[in-house]
Amino acid sequence: MTGPDENCSLVKAVELVGERWTFLVLREALAGATRFSEFRARLGIASDVLAARLAKLVDSGLLARQSYREPGQRPRDGYCLTEAGRQVNLVLCALEQWGDEHLPDTVSKVVYRADDGRRVRVRFVDGEGAVVPAGDVHPDQG
Amino acid sequence: MTGPDENCSLVKAVELVGERWTFLVLREALAGATRFSEFRARLGIASDVLAARLAKLVDSGLLARQSYREPGQRPRDGYCLTEAGRQVNLVLCALEQWGDEHLPDTVSKVVYRADDGRRVRVRFVDGEGAVVPAGDVHPDQG
DNA sequence: AGGCTAGGTTGGCAAAGCCAACTCACGCCT
DNA sequence: AGGCGTGAGTTGGCTTTGCCAACCTAGCCT
Numbered sequence: 001m002t003g004p005d006e007n008c009s010l011v012k013a014v015e016l017v018g019e020r021w022t023f024l025v026l027r028e029a030l031a032g033a034t035r036f037s038e039f040r041a042r043l044g045i046a047s048d049v050l051a052a053r054l055a056k057l058v059d060s061g062l063l064a065r066q067s068y069r070e071p072g073q074r075p076r077d078g079y080c081l082t083e084a085g086r087q088v089n090l091v092l093c094a095l096e097q098w099g100d101e102h103l104p105d106t107v108s109k110v111v112y113r114a115d116d117g118r119r120v121r122v123r124f125v126d127g128e129g130a131v132v133p134a135g136d137v138h139p140d141q142g
Numbered sequence: 143m144t145g146p147d148e149n150c151s152l153v154k155a156v157e158l159v160g161e162r163w164t165f166l167v168l169r170e171a172l173a174g175a176t177r178f179s180e181f182r183a184r185l186g187i188a189s190d191v192l193a194a195r196l197a198k199l200v201d202s203g204l205l206a207r208q209s210y211r212e213p214g215q216r217p218r219d220g221y222c223l224t225e226a227g228r229q230v231n232l233v234l235c236a237l238e239q240w241g242d243e244h245l246p247d248t249v250s251k252v253v254y255r256a257d258d259g260r261r262v263r264v265r266f267v268d269g270e271g272a273v274v275p276a277g278d279v280h281p282d283q284g
Numbered sequence: 285a286g287g288c289t290a291g292g293t294t295g296g297c298a299a300a301g302c303c304a305a306c307t308c309a310c311g312c313c314t
Numbered sequence: 315a316g317g318c319g320t321g322a323g324t325t326g327g328c329t330t331t332g333c334c335a336a337c338c339t340a341g342c343c344t
Binding site: 162 | 302
C-alpha cells in the first residue's frame, strides 16, 4: 500500500503547504509581499492565523525573517522568501493553471513569465527536456 | 492588489483541493483506488470526512461515481477520475517533487513515468517547449 | 509624557475534524 | 424465508482549528 507514509515527501508537503491560507500566503510572498500588514490587507486573513502561518513557514525554511526600517520608523520584521520558498512558484503555477483549465468561471489573474518576458507554463518533461502530455503520465510506486 | 479574488483560479483551486485530505485522496485515485474502503484503508481517514471529500470531488467534476459489481456481490458505487481529475497529476507531481527537493528527510515513494517508462519531471516550459529554470520565472499580475 | 502605528497575542465562540458506534442495502447460506 | 456478513456510508459526542474583535507592546515623534 502507498499509505499515509510518515516521510513521504508528498505527505509532508501537504502537511506544510496544504493548511488553509498557506498557499495564498506564499502567492502573495511571490508577488512581492514582505510585511505582516501587507499579507493581511491583501488576503483578509485573521491576524492570529497569519502569525501562525508565517511562523510555520519560517520554521520550515520557506520564509526568513528580515528586519527592515523605514525612515522615521522603528525597525520591524519582514518576511522574505528563501530559495526553497521561491521554488514553490512551480507548484503554485501548476495549481493555478489546472484551475484555469478545469474549473468553471475562473481566470488566472497572475501569469508566469521568464526573466525576458516569455510566458511560461508548467508541463511534464522527460530526461531530454521534451514535453510529455499529462495524459501520458502515470504514477508508479516502485 | 492581487486580493483574495472570488473567481481567481488559484483561489478556487485552493478552496477545492486545498482542504485537508483532498490531495491525498486524489493521489490514491491516481494510484488506482476506486472504492470507499480502499481510500479508507490506504489513508486512515475518518469515514465521514472521506464521504464528504468524495462527494465534493464528484460535485466538482474530478471524480465520477460509477457502479461496479464483483462476482457474488451486490452492485456498489466506486469513484473514478474524470479527465479533469486525472490532470491533477501535474500538480501532485510538482508538489511531491518540491517536497523531495526542499524538505528534509523525505523520499518520494511515487515516481511519475510516461507510458513508455521514461521518468518525467515537472518544469516550466516556454511557448516553444524549451525548459526554463524555476528561478528565472516570476509572477506578473497583468 | 502621550499618542500613533505595525505587528502581533489573547479570549470567546463557531465550524471542521476525529473516533466509535450505528444504520442500511443487498447478496449469500441454510 | 430468515439470519449473517459486508461495503458504504451516517450520526453523536468530543476535540481541534479557524475566525473575529479586543487588547497589548515597542519604538518613534511631538
